[in-house]
Amino acid sequence: MLTLEEKIQIRPPASGKTAIRPLSLSACVLLSSVLAGCQNMPFTGTMEALSLSSPKQQHIASHDFQLTDGQNIVGTLATIDTRENDTLPDIARHYGLGYNDITIANTQIDPWTPRPDSRVLLPLRFILPEAPRKGIVLNLANMRLFYYPPNQPDTLFTYPVGIGRQGWSTPMGSTRIVAKRANPTWTVPASILREHAQKGDPLPKVVRAGPDNPLGSYAMPLGFPGYLIHGTNKPYGIGMQISHGCVQLYPEDIEVLFNKSKVGMPVRIVHQPYLTAWDQDMLYLEAHEPLKKWARQKPKLKKKLHKDLKKISKAQNVTIDWEKVDRIVERADGVPTPILAGSPGITELSTAAVQLEHPDQLYGQPVVADLKESDWAVLAGTFDNENDAQQLAVMLSHQGPPIPARKIEKDGAYQVIAGPFKNKKEVKTVAQRIHMDFELDAKPLEPGAIN
Secondary structure, three states: OOOOOOOOOOOOOOOOOOOOOOOOHHHOOOOOOOOOOOOOOOOOOOHHHOOOOOOOEOOOOOOEEEOOOOOOEEEOOEEEEOOOOOOHHHHHHHOOOOHHHHHHOOOOOOOOOOOOOOEEEEOOEEEOOOOOOOEEEEEHHHOEEEEEOOOOOOEEEEEEOEEEOOOOOOOOEEEEEOOOEEOOOEEOOHHHHHHHHHOOOOOOOEEOOOOOOOOOOEEEEEOOOOOEEEOOOOHHHOOOEEEOOOEEOOHHHHHHHHHHOOOOOEEEEEOOOEEEEEEOOEEEEEEEOOOHHHHHHHHHHHHHHHHHHHHHHHHHOOOEOHHHHHHHHHHOEOOOEEOEOOOOOHHHHHHOOEEEOOOOOOOOOOOOOOOOOOOEEEEEEEEOOHHHHHHHHHHHHOOOOOOOEEEEEEOOEEEEEEEEEOOHHHHHHHHHHHHHHHOOOOEEEOOOOOO
């Protein structure tokens, strides 16, 4: 029985052997029942043009930054080359990015099965939202939280978040943290109980702390009744509209934020898809596609952006490249890009990005144990295409809680086998999860059934 606040779903095609469509969460294929408003805007940079001659760095700032007086932009663009078995979600998590961050900046790369040695752009430069720098500021448009510690005006922490999906929007406005709870119990709201019951996925009224609790290990209720900032047992949903309105962080990030935050700390939630900032003598624009709730307001938002830029142009006596502004708004990839006449474009920015060494192990990357003959397992699906099988296997391993899986070639086809599991009961539970999350008829396999 599923006791998750959200699901990652893929749907099989209408005909042929069980197969998975080529997927891209940035194209809104995954999370079909829970994600609304994700964007797939093309990244027009020429990744092949990135310089190969610069020495690679081992580390880069991604979560905490030092601010100077008046500074409104932090961070650095970077790149990394993929290795065998990498996924974009694994890379995103390791470097403090969300799913949407990394996929809209790398639309030419399959998120779940990238080819080895693919060059991935890490959009690790952020323009700060326009809001008082006190406590927590959350910008829904780029699904990112900014934390300004009390009495430390020169310090900033920033984390990607998951937010409310369409119909369960995260509220905007000013509020506060009203409580802090480690190892929280989740009392399931009646509306969520009804939603899951209608899907044939009934939930208990109370979910205790543990791997099935969608709140994760830490929760901080807000002054908005029923809304929290909390962890998650499905970390690969961070950077998406996936929750029932709460704000979710990676488990490792919520632990840091939980320990730094205090009851009573202010929280301001805004929606600012277009952000501008000066860095030395260069004016930057960071653009995100407005969330679906604000889609009809896009013309108005663009008009306001143009009005604000005209004021800047007049006040600073600078010339803005208006065609470039429109291209950045249309691209909406979240990469801060200079907009003054004659300024560098996205290709030049990509070429100058810091190149990173690949770590020995990406943080949190699933490791799938070998299957023994005595293990119980689940046949999740059979595929004609090897990439489809690998995609499902990887996605199962990234579920929350994880479903360890691998592809196995057999009789000219590719099977996805999940396991190892301890007993028949566990196998039935996993098969039901796969059916609910992926709409696939998973088949339990007794010990010795895998040849």
